[in-house]
Amino acid sequence: MTSPKSSLAVAATSTQDTAARGDGPAPVTRAQHDRMANAIRALAMDAVEQAKSGHPGLPMGAADIATVLFTRFLKFDPADPAWPDRDRFVLSAGHGSMLVYALLHLLGYEAMTIKEIKRFRQLGSLTPGHPENFITAGVETTTGPLGQGLGNAVGMAIAERHLATVFGQEVVDHHTYVLASDGDLMEGISQEAIALAGHLKLNKLVVLFDDNGISIDGPLSLSDSVDQVKRFEAAGWAATRVDGHDPEAIAKAIAAAQASARPSLIACRTTIGFGAPSKAGTEKSHGSPLGADEIKGARERLGWPEPAFVIPADVLALWRNAGKAGKAAHQSWNDRFAAIPSARRAEFERRLRGELPTEQLAAAVRAAKEKLAATPKETATRAASETALETLTVAVPEMIGGSADLTGSNNTRPKGMAVLSAADYSGRFIHYGVREHGMASAMNGMSLHGGIIPYSGTFLVFSDYCRPAIRLAALAGLRVIHVMTHDSIGLGEDGPTHQPVEHLAALRAIPNLFVFRPCDTVETVECWQLALRNAHAPSVLALTRQNLPQLRLGFDNANRCAAGAYEIAPAEKKDPEVSLFATGSEVAIAVEARKLLQERGVAARVVSVPCFELFSALPAAERQKVVGTAKVKVAVEAAVRQGWDEIIGSDGAFVGMTSFGASAPAKDLYKHFGITPQKVAEAALAKLGRA
Numbered sequence: 001m002t003s004p005k006s007s008l009a010v011a012a013t014s015t016q017d018t019a020a021r022g023d024g025p026a027p028v029t030r031a032q033h034d035r036m037a038n039a040i041r042a043l044a045m046d047a048v049e050q051a052k053s054g055h056p057g058l059p060m061g062a063a064d065i066a067t068v069l070f071t072r073f074l075k076f077d078p079a080d081p082a083w084p085d086r087d088r089f090v091l092s093a094g095h096g097s098m099l100v101y102a103l104l105h106l107l108g109y110e111a112m113t114i115k116e117i118k119r120f121r122q123l124g125s126l127t128p129g130h131p132e133n134f135i136t137a138g139v140e141t142t143t144g145p146l147g148q149g150l151g152n153a154v155g156m157a158i159a160e161r162h163l164a165t166v167f168g169q170e171v172v173d174h175h176t177y178v179l180a181s182d183g184d185l186m187e188g189i190s191q192e193a194i195a196l197a198g199h200l201k202l203n204k205l206v207v208l209f210d211d212n213g214i215s216i217d218g219p220l221s222l223s224d225s226v227d228q229v230k231r232f233e234a235a236g237w238a239a240t241r242v243d244g245h246d247p248e249a250i251a252k253a254i255a256a257a258q259a260s261a262r263p264s265l266i267a268c269r270t271t272i273g274f275g276a277p278s279k280a281g282t283e284k285s286h287g288s289p290l291g292a293d294e295i296k297g298a299r300e301r302l303g304w305p306e307p308a309f310v311i312p313a314d315v316l317a318l319w320r321n322a323g324k325a326g327k328a329a330h331q332s333w334n335d336r337f338a339a340i341p342s343a344r345r346a347e348f349e350r351r352l353r354g355e356l357p358t359e360q361l362a363a364a365v366r367a368a369k370e371k372l373a374a375t376p377k378e379t380a381t382r383a384a385s386e387t388a389l390e391t392l393t394v395a396v397p398e399m400i401g402g403s404a405d406l407t408g409s410n411n412t413r414p415k416g417m418a419v420l421s422a423a424d425y426s427g428r429f430i431h432y433g434v435r436e437h438g439m440a441s442a443m444n445g446m447s448l449h450g451g452i453i454p455y456s457g458t459f460l461v462f463s464d465y466c467r468p469a470i471r472l473a474a475l476a477g478l479r480v481i482h483v484m485t486h487d488s489i490g491l492g493e494d495g496p497t498h499q500p501v502e503h504l505a506a507l508r509a510i511p512n513l514f515v516f517r518p519c520d521t522v523e524t525v526e527c528w529q530l531a532l533r534n535a536h537a538p539s540v541l542a543l544t545r546q547n548l549p550q551l552r553l554g555f556d557n558a559n560r561c562a563a564g565a566y567e568i569a570p571a572e573k574k575d576p577e578v579s580l581f582a583t584g585s586e587v588a589i590a591v592e593a594r595k596l597l598q599e600r601g602v603a604a605r606v607v608s609v610p611c612f613e614l615f616s617a618l619p620a621a622e623r624q625k626v627v628g629t630a631k632v633k634v635a636v637e638a639a640v641r642q643g644w645d646e647i648i649g650s651d652g653a654f655v656g657m658t659s660f661g662a663s664a665p666a667k668d669l670y671k672h673f674g675i676t677p678q679k680v681a682e683a684a685l686a687k688l689g690r691a
């Protein structure tokens, strides 16, 4: 079926690899194309019907777009879904998951059998309701929350440009394609994503907009009248409109996008539920099974007489051929990769495996700790983080930093780190602009792409603006590190709008997210090391604006924060009556309270709790040892109590916040809200009945 010219022939250069397929004549006739697209439609209808749930409309409407993209442009090899130089395809409108599953099956991804298609949306299947990259090989990211896939794709495209610059075009040279729906483009995050992509001139990013004018409530005209082409153009994109059911028009637009110096939007006018006799073009085909009669009618209209889940041999052969077309490009890449200097090859492979340069990292941490032991520093943990980054980013070259326009406050750009820009993608610091949501989503995309460990900066209070992406990072098990400074009322004068109170608890509630709140310079280094080691989980580093004393004195190469909680100041006597628990800036307060208690003849110990999640992961006996046997337990944290009962019990005393903060100098606020050594000591004494 495929003419030699249009098949994915071995290319002499990497750029040809990506362009070759779309430039030639169509690999199939129009009739063959239609049957291939109808195979997607049939599988989508049948799987949704069988599951009695799902979204047939999008796969049926976008089948022509997908058929053109996957048979004529996309560079991939079903035999190796993780091939580093594959093009990335992101289904941002994750509800249309059957589109991807049908493609993976038809193209010959081994694991995606017809049995899995029949098990759509069932427990333990490879075909969950929305695509999950950690479940299904060939799925690039986890989508469903609209807009996130588009944000991820921007990160993937940044990663591609950066790695191409660092490792060479012969190793990294691929496109990122996104299929986005009306919903994706209505979400606010899409504006952040497209603005950043346009600014960075990510010309290998191509968004195929499934422009069907329908969402759940009905016609888009109910709620939207944006001219998307103009919007993307205003953000620096090339943008065009095509008939999304005309394969040649789609192919021409994709070929033009590949040649563009800017990222490209192709608004493809489609009919949702294409082929369904009464439900096509209406919201009725969006998110529920079509029903037996409608499916029967669709089969007639589409000329698809086959029973459910049956793909005729000729159509399957066409698809499987398309699946094999990428082999040559893959082989040609293997050859090019084998020919690059071995040190560069090894480094690329290490990064793609997600393996840290363990020795360099250990040496960097050790050097930083030795320096702090020799010359202790009273400083804010955000500044301690900057000092740590000066050595860590040298040891770990895959770290790419950034900030959402708070670089000077977050201290995330260590001295000498060049800016990543459209003019120079080799830089390692990204000025994300005031775009926390887009930043967090792009970071997920970079991590998913591989070869990069992204870290960012914003204020802890704006973790709310990053939360949807952080949640997805936790679900998908992505190593992204969020530096979040100004982590309490300790930020002072900016007042309650900027003072996080509930944020630590809210972040700790996300499974598989590690929230670190170091108490001094040494803990900051240790927490950074732990965050970097979290290969399959995101981390938040909550850091202070205000200076803190260095509590960890003397050199200790062991990472004490690795336990999540540890005794930082033992009691003077055996069997202390009081255990004080604290995190971050409040550990110093607890240490002062310990002294006050001693003056009253009460033995107390202080436990620093830099990371709840690591502590919870300890075996019960070890946890018990850290919690201790003192009859009175007091926790101190300039935040709400929620979550602390696990450590101090419901009868423990808590010194923290029960309301929003206020605008005043930090010292006054701590006094006003009663988070002081005196109040902590008083709380302990009250529990002892000695107030």
Ligand SMILES: Cc1ncc(C[n+]2csc(CCOP(=O)(O)OP(=O)(O)O)c2C)c(N)n1
Residues within 6 Å of the ligand: 055, 057, 058, 093, 095, 096, 144, 145, 146, 147, 181, 182, 183, 184, 187, 210, 212, 214, 215, 216, 272, 286
């Ligand atoms: C952030 C977010 N909000 C709401 C939803 C629920 N939802 C799923 S699809 C959809 C809109 C459907 O319209 P469109 O994006 O145009 O998809 P189509 O109808 O074309 O399949 C909504 C609101 C979601 N998945 N994510």
